[in-house]
Amino acid sequence: MAAPRPPPTQLSGVMVPTPIQDLEALRVFTELFKEPRNRETAPRTIFQRVLDILKKSSRAVELACRDPSQVEHLASSLQLVTECFRCLRNACIECSVNQNSIRNLDTISVAVDLILLFRELRVEQExxxxxxxxxxxxxGNIASRNEDSQAAVWMHAFPELFISCLNHPDKKIVAYSSMILFTSLNPGRIKELEENLNIAINVIEAHQKQPESEWPLLIITDHFLKSPELVQAMYAKLSNQERVTLLxxxxxxxxxxxxxxxxxLSAFLRHAELMAGSFVDxxxxVLKLTSEQHPEDAEVLATxxxxxVLCEMTANTELLGYLQVFPGLLERVIDLLRLIHVAGKDTINIFSTCDCIKEGDVSSVAEGFKSxxxxxxxxxxxxxxxxxxxxNELDGIPLILDSCRIDDNNPFLTQWVVYAIRNLTEDNAQNQDVIAKMEDQGLADTSLLKKMGFEVEKRGGKLILKSSSDGPSRE
Structure with missing residues (x-):
C-alpha cells in the first residue's frame, strides 16, 4: 500500500494523539482506499486503529443519548464517526480480505450499536x-458478496436496525437500509421475516413512497415473491393501498x-391460490361503485x-390449468359480470356505457373492469x-354477447367479447348451437356476429355457427 502523506505528528499506524490528527489520518486513508491496489495491501493494524477511534467517538454519542445537554458537543465526535465509516466503507469495496479482517475485529457489532443510537438522538443535524x-x-459494503459478513450483519442488525431505518423520514437512510436487507436475505432468513412482518410491510411502504428506489423493489421481486408463505402472511396484514402496490x-x-x-412458477402457483381466493371472497x-356518491376507496382498487393479476396469470400456460379448476372462480366472475351489466343498464353509474354518463364522471378505478x-x-x-x-349453464353466453358495445370506459371490449366467444365455441357444438339459435330468434345481432367474425348457416334444417376467421387463442 502506498504510504500516505504524514500529518503534523508522524503516523505510526497504531497511535494518533489528537482528534484533529485522527480526522486528518482517516481522511488520508479514505482517499487511498478508493484505489483497488491500496485496498488489497492495507495492513490489519489500520482497521484496528479505525475501530478504536470509532469506539471512542461512540461513547460521546451514547453520553448525548443519556444527557440531551451534551448534544451540542457532538460535532467533533460525529465528524470522526463519519470518517471512520467512510474509511471502512471504501476499504470493503470488492475486497473480501478487508471485509474479513474488519469483520473479525467485531466492527460490525460496534457499527450497528452506534447506528441504533443515532435513532435515539433527538436532534436535527445534517x-x-x-x-x-x-x-x-x-x-452494505462489508456484506456485499460475502456470506460470512452477511451472517454477521444479520445477527447484529435483525430486527432492530431494519425496524428503526426502513420507515426513517430520510430517503437515503431508507434506501441504504434496504440495500443491507437485500444483500443479507436468503431463504432461511425470509422465514424470520414471517415472524417480523412489520419489516416486510415497511419494505412495501418504502417502495410505495419511493418507487424510484431500486432496493425495496428488488427485495420484493427477488426475495418476497419467491416465498408464498411470506406473501400470504403479509397480504393478510397489508392495508388495501399496500396490497395494490404489491399486486x-x-x-x-x-x-x-x-x-x-x-x-x-412453483411460488406463483401458490400466489395464484391466494389471489383467486381473495378475488372470490x-x-x-366493486358494487360500491354503483352508488351515486361512489367512494373510490383502496378496497375497490385492490379488487x-x-x-x-388473474388475467395475467391465466395468460401463462403453466398457471392457467390450476386457475381453470379453482373452486368458484368462474362462477363468481360470471355473477359479477351480470351484476355490473344489469346495474349499468338500470341506472346511470360508473358501469354504464360512456354515452350514458357525462364527461368527468368516469372513474379510472373501474376503467376496463368489464373488459x-x-x-x-x-x-x-x-x-x-x-x-x-x-x-352456458349459467346463461353466460347471452350476457357476454349483450356486453359487446362501444364503451370508452372499457377499451377493446368488443375484441375481448370476440375472443371469449371463440374460446367458448371451439369444439363445442352445444355452445355453437346456442348462439345460432339466438341469431335465428333475433336475440343476437346478425351484423354484430359478422363483425365478430361469425355467421349462421342453415344446413338441412339445422343452424350452424361458422367462424370466418382464425381459431381461438388465449390472451
Missing amino acids: SLLTAFRCGLQFL DLVVAKLVGDEPLTADD QCGT VRLLD HLIRLIGNLCYKNKDNQDKV
Missing part, C-alpha cells in the same frame, strides 16, 4: 444524518421480459388489481370443455 448514512453504507409488482413480474423460472366490493372480466372468462374457457359448458 452531520448526524451524514454519519447515519455512511454507517449504513459501510454495513402491481406481481403484474409487472408476470408481464416482464424475463420468463418465470421453475422456482418462480372480495370481488363484490380491481386482483382481477388484473377484464370477459377476458378472464375467455382465458378460463380456453380448451376447457367443462368451463365452456359451465358458462
